[in-house]
Amino acid sequence: MKSGDIQQHAFRISLLPDGRLTGESLKKQTGGYRYRGEWQDPCLKFISFENGALTLRNTSNDENYTLQLQLKQNKLLVACGCGHNNKTICNHAYWALNEIHWKFGERYFTKFAPGGIMELAFKYPMHFDKQESNTGLEVFPREELKSIYQLAPAIAMPDIKAILSLPESKFNIDNPLFSVPSPTVHISEEKVIAYLMIISYRYEHLPSVIPIVGQLTAKKDAVKTFDSFTSGLQKLNTTSLSDEKKILHKKCLTLFKLTEKTPGELLADTLYSKRLETLNTIFDQWAEVYSSLLAQPFVCTYVLYGKRQLRKKPRRDAWLPVTLSTGIPVLSFVLTDKGDHYRFSLQVHIAGALLENIKTDIPLFITEGVDSIFRLASLRDACLVEWLNRSGDRITIFKEHFDAFQKEVLEPLQEHYAIQFD
Helix, strand or coil: CCHHHHHHHCEEEECCCCCCCCHHHHHCCCCCCCCHHHHCCCEEEEEEEECCEEEEEEEECCEEEEEEEEEECCEEEEEECCCCCCCCCCHHHHHHHHHHHHHHCCCHHHHHCCCCHHHHHHHCHHHEEEEEECEEEEEEECHHHCEECCCCCCCCCCCHHHHHCCCCCCCCCCCCCCCCCCCCCECCCCEEEEEEEEEECCCCCCCEEEEEEEEECCCCCCEEEECCHHHHHHHHHHCCCCHHHHHHHHHHHHHHHHHCCCCCCCCCCCCCCCHHHHHHHHHHHHHHHHHHHCCCCCEEEEEECCHHHHHCCCCHHHEEECEECCCCEEEEEEEEECCCEEEEEEEEEECCEECCCEECCCCCEEEECCCEEEECCCHHHHHHHHHHHHCCCEEEEEHHHHHHHHHHHHHHHHCCCEEEEC
């Protein structure tokens, strides 16, 4: 059977709107096949992929047939060489599809879509790996591609227009905020109040700040250990603090309560949901806390692996002294022509200077190197940075998909951000 003939002989299976074929949907296409002995342990060997049709050799014991699969308008076309033409698929095709479904999952057949990953894997073999097995063929994009627009692996595209509708920065980028260091608050000669920026390891909640008592080094220029979170907070409550410090600690507590009940990813839910009001409140609260922390001499990030850790002392391998920077990040984007595809990535400037070694894994912030932290200027900026972070810091767009990417992403972005075309 030639690949061009599949539509004339094929049985059509409707997929779900998102392209999935569930086990229940597959069972509905049969005449009641339930006994695996009807086509026992099918072995599926790859023959070809041409014109969007995957051709396999479907073998059970000493009997075999050619099986062809193709995706057309969200319908899976199935043609078996046995010549079966009833209102249901034959048992050979059913047990073969059952095997594929079990091995590769519900979304496997979406890969056959025009311009999809299967087609591109054969068109651009230098960017994809192919793996043949007794269940047919699987293809994998190579690691350097990261997230691929309209293909797997890729994050779900956020609503770019909803993100861009968020308020822009209220700060003047030419006049970053500066803060004069305030006196260190000593609990005793050896102990001071420090501040831990709490970073959730698995994004269970957004970053927050906890004041804590720290034990100074002999030179008294750094913190070497901390008291427990609980005892530290208790001591702070009984310590004579200035009105400024009391206000800061109250803001830290408010921020912690807001973030502990909020998912640790800004894009964890639609921006039109009730979360948007909470996210705006958290962002504004962070702006106030951050401005005050700029004046504090002892600030550390702390990676929290679970809330149970808050009952103990901070782990030494989980905290890092950091410098909070006053510069305001300015975002722009770069679209680089790589021949058969484009690469879309983020750039960050501070006062006109490009930051070379940035990390974007802390929501609401970016870091340079290991110890310099910058607060992002707006919730809109933070959402875009998180999108690129979840994409592996770059997105691959094959030229077959560029028109759609330009309409969905580039054109809306260009109204608010500079885009460099290389």
